[in-house]
Amino acid sequence: MARLIFGVMRPRQPILGTELAGVIETVGKDVTRFRPGDAVFAFPGGKMGCHAQYRVVAEDGPVALKPENLSFEEAASLSFGGSTALHFLRKADIKAGDNVLVIGASGGVGTALVQLAKHFGAEVTGVTSAANFGLVASLGAGRVIDYTKEEFTKGGETYDIIADTVGATSLARCKHALKDKGRLLMIAGGLPDMIAALWAPLTSSKRAIMGPAGERPEDMRQLAELAKAGVLRPVIDRRYDFARMAEAHAYVETRRKRGSVVVSVGHEG
Ligand SMILES: NC(=O)c1ccc[n+]([C@@H]2O[C@H](COP(=O)([O-])OP(=O)(O)OC[C@H]3O[C@@H](n4cnc5c(N)ncnc54)[C@H](OP(=O)(O)O)[C@@H]3O)[C@@H](O)[C@H]2O)c1
Structure with a gap:
């Protein structure tokens, strides 16, 4: 594409x-x-x-x-990261108090997402590897998950917004980690997962947001x-x-x- x-x-x-x-x-x-x-x-x-x-x-x-x-x-x-983060958080209609998970929280888009979500009043959890824990916490994440040791969908926590900047998940794989009306931001990801996510609103209150940021x-x-x-x-x-x-x-x-x-x-x- x-x-x-x-x-x-x-x-x-x-x-x-x-x-x-x-x-x-x-x-x-x-x-x-x-x-x-x-x-x-x-x-x-x-x-x-x-x-x-x-x-x-x-x-x-x-x-x-x-x-x-x-x-x-x-x-x-x-x-690059800043305007992508602004675009997707706006599309997700982020609100103060939202529980937000950022996958790839140490990357170009991720570091902006963590800071801007925090600025908009969200509780932020970052997903990265151990070497980047200090960085992601310093940007405002209240909790950091090491993806090499822990699968974020297995912790029992649920989120209003999951922002995936590395193509690590899909709506099918993370739907149990999304709250009712939760949104998955597919900032990076494969075409098959994106096409599959288009049908989700027919059967679920959870949806995916994707596409170019502009x-x-x-x-x-x-x-x-x-x-x-x-x-x-x-x-x-x-x-x-x-x-x-x-x-x-x-x-x-x-x-x-x-x-x-x-x-x-x-x-x-
Ligand atoms: N849709 C749009 O309009 C739009 C706009 C801009 C960018 N994008 C896309 O967004 C993506 C992100 O770009 P970027 O520049 O932010 O990426 P990046 O900076 O290259 O991301 C690298 C970071 O991701 C972390 N990471 C890698 N694999 C991970 C995993 N499985 N789980 C959690 N963290 C992981 C790495 O940490 P470790 O070293 O600890 O693994 C590293 O710090 C790109 O694919 C880009 O094409 C899309």
């Missing part, structure tokens, strides 16, 4: 990179919201093109002023405000120079990263 969107044999967009932070070099004559010299972060998402020294972004697109308390690297790391300008502004207020803390695992891009991708593909990996693009213009 992804190949049909991004290119069957090779990437349709040859310059990869879905998010960025940097300084505005120049603006079009009708632009009023931004000026040259403004520090911004942006999330072109599927349009990519951010692994570059320059990227054109639309004034009314997913771009916002960089919070002053964040470095460029930190700001660049906010949008890139919304208002989410970028909200992420900036939350970061400025100290509610959303960027989590950066490793930093690479542009020349080591292949190594950066190889590390991400291990699926073991904690938070984000950031690449610094040298400015030789």
Whole structure:
């Protein structure tokens, strides 16, 4: 499915990179919201093109002023996980007091989900391995489950929302861990499990929420405000120079990263 969107044999967009932070070099004559010299972060998402020294972004697109308390690297790391987490928590209609489980709580999307669910007043449980317990607890999870030792569906606990960022479960496998009207957020997952979940509302009050998150300008502004207020803390695992891009991708593909990996693009213009 992804190949049909991004290119069957090779990437349709040859310059990869879905998010960025940097300084505005120049603006079009009708632009009023931004000026040259403004520090911004942006999330072109599927349009990519951010692994570059320059990227054109639309004034009314997913771009916002960089919070002053964040470095460029930190700001660049906010949008992928942050906007995905905002999208899915909004779709799940999260409320204060909800019991929320985040599978993959130490990843790029997971670290944002834990912090934002906590901010919205939820009780948060994170699922990760022991090495990441300290990180996930520091982000606001009241409880952390080690997936290498414990199956979260076996503990007897039930949740209003289960957010799966690694494709570790399906609606059929976790339905007993969902409360009545509970929602499974299938942020990553296989097509067969997603198709099977589409029929669930016919027979059950529990449902799955899936699909692409999209890139919304208002989410970028909200992420900036939350970061400025100290509610959303960027989590950066490793930093690479542009020349080591292949190594950066190889590390991400291990699926073991904690938070984000950031690449610094040298400015030789
Ligand atoms: N639907 C959408 O619009 C949308 C948007 C954005 C992203 N996504 C998808 O979301 C997924 C997550 O991306 P990401 O960048 O957040 O992932 P990631 O950062 O690569 O996730 C890695 C983390 O997941 C943990 N992990 C791995 N297997 C686990 C398991 N079985 N149980 C619990 N934790 C586990 C790892 O911890 P350990 O090292 O301890 O295992 C690691 O810290 C990707 O598949 C991406 O394509 C979807």
